[in-house]
Amino acid sequence: MSSDMEQYYKENGRKVFLYLMTLCGNADTAEELTQETFYRALRSVNRFKGESSVYTWLCSIARKAWLEELRKRRKHTGEEISELVEDTSPRPDEEAESSDSRLRLLKRIHSLPETEKEIVLLRATQELSFREIGEIFGKTENWARVTYYRAKQKLM
Template identity: 50%
Template sequence: MDDIYRRHAATVYKYLLSLCHDPHTAEELTQETFYQAVRSIGRFDGSCQVSTWLCQIAKHLFYQHLRKQRRETPLPEEEGALPPLPSAEEEVLDQSGRLDLLRRVHGLPEPGREVVYLRIFGNLSFREIGAVLGRTETWARVTYYRCKERLKNGGEWDEE
């Protein structure tokens, strides 16, 4: 298991960081991922790569973390405890482009959406993306390129 940890810990960490955008949480979830992997190694049937199996465990742990976080988020007790909110106009101007892009990325079909998320938000290489998704580096490159072109064309596939 030590060898598996050394070979795959960075990939699992980057994957989790792409999901949660918090290094501390990604580190905690990476450790929990390998703990769960040790507990369930007997159920690993070898039908996929080890990195794919580990990232699936990590994804489930991340979703558990989100559910737990939603339940535990306290409500502010004092009105003064809330940070000042930007005006609606400022918020729209600041986030309209970013939100539009995220909506368009979210509208991509799987597995292209996940490839884009892993590449942009997780800063994973195409080789790492291929390993996480159980595909080749070339497949990850082509899928990313096609999704990028689709986003440029407003969501339509370019039929060249």
């Protein structure tokens, strides 16, 4: 592994893993996809022009890896995306009102179309700017802002 990639991994490995966890909800899958992300990044590091942050570049690679994983799963099992999300149903002993409302919100977020779900999660869990979100999707900052606003409206 090149010294640049080692540094990228040290600085961004955990954040990329957490980003993938927000997408797939499964630690094993997120770990595999994190490894795949850095493998792909290593293969294409010479094409990275520095037009975005390294983290944004890695997230765009991770997102493509996740979407490929979803396509493979649907092809083999016929599952829908919503069935791939980890079950977040409350345990019987979890009756606190705040956890119940958080659960309802998470379910609503996971019922959004994939792009809107990703944007909401990137904004809420990774605290990315609209510019960074736009870069991940290969779109503009304004597109990210409008899509986030529309997703938020659907959640209300």
